[in-house]
Amino acid sequence: MxxxxxxxxxxxxxxxxxxxxxxxxxxxxxxxxxxxxxxxxxxxxxxxxxxxxxxxxxWDCRGAWLSSAGDPLPVQANAFSPACDVTAAAVPASTLDELAAADLTGKIALLHGELVAEPLSAKSWFLRGERDDAIIAALEGKRPAALLAPPPATPQYEQFTADWELDLPAATAPLATIERILARPGPLHLRLECAKFSAxxxxxxxxxxxxxxxxxxxxxxxxxxxxxxxxxxxxxxxxxxxxxxxxxxxxxxxxxxxxxxxxxxxxxxxxxxxxxxxxxxxxxxxxxxxxxxxxxxxxxxxxxxxxxxxxxxxxxxxxxxxxxxxxxxxxxxxxxxxxxxxxxxxxxxxxxxxxxxxxxxxxxxxxxxxxxxxxxxxxxxxxxxxxxxxxxxx
The missing domain is CATH 3.40.630.10 (Zn peptidases)
Known part of the structure; x- marks a missing residue:
């Protein structure tokens, strides 16, 4: 040629x-x-x-919205997240121990720090590790209303979750936004207009x-x-x-x-x-x-x-x-x-x-x-x- x-x-x-x-x-x-x-x-x-x-x-997403005390904050829905419209307190956790101790039921799980240093492996991924299993088990057992996290520290991924089998509304906010929420605790309003479908x-x-x-x-x-x-x-x-x-x-x-x-x-x-x-x-x-x-x-x-x-x-x-x-x-x-x-x-x-x-x-x-x-x-x-x-x- x-x-x-x-x-x-x-x-x-x-x-x-x-x-x-x-x-x-x-x-x-x-x-x-x-x-x-x-x-x-x-x-x-x-x-x-x-x-x-x-x-x-x-998966289809028509939009994502996050606010604190009426102030809009930047946010993006994670791949395969289901829809939600939640107003709840944000409960932070930065380690596996903090996650295990947190009362997340009906709350927004605000994960940060070493807990989100790497993206969470999908539930069916054969290379997932003990850390992945522990986080997934905690989230599914504690049943938060939604999950919010900054981008992982790794250079290749900008979302903590991307798993069609994880039935938990999940979104990503910039690290500066996460730090603002941590400094000024209060209820958050998170709305995700998303849908999963058979394809x-x-x-x-x-x-x-x-x-x-x-x-x-x-x-x-x-x-x-x-x-x-x-x-x-x-x-x-x-x-x-x-x-x-x-x-x-x-x-x-x-x-x-x-x-x-x-x-x-x-x-x-x-x-x-x-x-x-x-x-x-x-x-x-x-x-x-x-x-x-x-x-x-x-x-x-x-x-x-x-x-x-x-x-x-x-x-x-x-x-x-x-x-x-x-x-x-x-x-x-x-x-x-x-x-x-x-x-x-x-x-x-x-x-x-x-x-x-x-x-x-x-x-x-x-x-x-x-x-x-x-x-x-x-x-x-x-x-x-x-x-x-x-x-x-x-």
Missing amino acids: RSGFMHAQLTRHLRRLAVELGCRPIGSPANEAAADYIRDAFRALGLAVEEQPYPCTG TARNIVARKPGVRPADAPARKVVLMAHFDTRINTPGALDNAGGVAVLLALAEALREIALPFDLEFIAFDGEEYLPIGDDEYVRRAGEASFADISLAINMDGAGYVAGRNTVAAFNVSPEQAGRIEAIVAHCPAVQWVEPWPQSNHSTFSFRGVPALAFSSAGAFNLAHFQADTIDKVSVAKLVEVVDVVREIVAG
């Missing part, structure tokens, strides 16, 4: 997802439109396409068969990127750029005869549960992972202010030598330590050799409104396409 044509194709895919569709969390019309766009792009390349629908929870998410999987002798064992290489976003971001880096690379690779590799099958996966539900990976595994079966020679994920690549990065998982010395030689041809791409927070982990946790492409600094923008198309360098996306194409077809 000519570089000029590739640049134009990447730009078109990026603009469609991050500008024309924008925010596309699971269960939303924009998410459905993104799945349709990816499906149609694969089909236009002559690839066999499987849609993998699965049930999820959608459908979809992985889009495209396949290109390899050319090999009939008696040769089935082998395949898997390329992937997720296309959903969090509720408040156009998701240009996270991860319209990765999807653009995936679609460009499907076009760049379609005419190349390879001795193994190719599978292109556009995952849904990477940002919120239920994750699309679980539906993919359910359909593929655990045994199928033994047939995968290499899995390559693109998530957060192309940051205009940071170098592209690559991390390796489970690669053999022979694979590592070949891949490192290819990456060495592109000195702008830097190796980084393995990181688990994306779709490649579904494969690497099962022993599959895997690579994850991203870019330095991208995760400080991911999940936020500032993750806009101007933060993506299409030239750096071309770089990822070139490197991955050489790794796959080299």
Whole structure:
């Protein structure tokens, strides 16, 4: 594929997802439109396409309001929060001990300090820890009327909760607002106009068969990127750029005869549960992972202010030598330590050799409104396409 044509194709895919569709969390019309766009792009390349629908929870919010003694305060409803209209005292808790001792029934739980240093894992998330379980148990047992907290101190998340299974009205206020409430106790009025609803998410999987002798064992290489976003971001880096690379690779590799099958996966539900990976595994079966020679994920690549990065998982010395030689041809791409927070982990946790492409600094923008198309360098996306194409077809 000519570089000029590739640049134009990447730009078109990026603009469609991050500008024309924008925010596309699971269960939303924009998410459905993104799945349709990816499906149609694969089909236009002559690839066999499987849609993998699965049930999820959608969420809609028409507004959030918070006031103290009649003075309006800034507030934002947390993802998947149910609606509420509550006037009640705010009961603060900054540690697990304070939370355990607090009388929260019918009150607004005002969580702050070390208690909200990290976001609360979803109830069904398999990596949740004892801290998460303790907080969830306390909140569900004490039955506050609502929860209010500042953004977590971690750079990648701006809400303490985002769980469709947590049936507790929850909202986020700036830290300065939380500190004002703590300094001047009194009843708060919190109104959230939100609704959860049954919806459908979809992985889009495209396949290109390899050319090999009939008696040769089935082998395949898997390329992937997720296309959903969090509720408040156009998701240009996270991860319209990765999807653009995936679609460009499907076009760049379609005419190349390879001795193994190719599978292109556009995952849904990477940002919120239920994750699309679980539906993919359910359909593929655990045994199928033994047939995968290499899995390559693109998530957060192309940051205009940071170098592209690559991390390796489970690669053999022979694979590592070949891949490192290819990456060495592109000195702008830097190796980084393995990181688990994306779709490649579904494969690497099962022993599959895997690579994850991203870019330095991208995760400080991911999940936020500032993750806009101007933060993506299409030239750096071309770089990822070139490197991955050489790794796959080299």
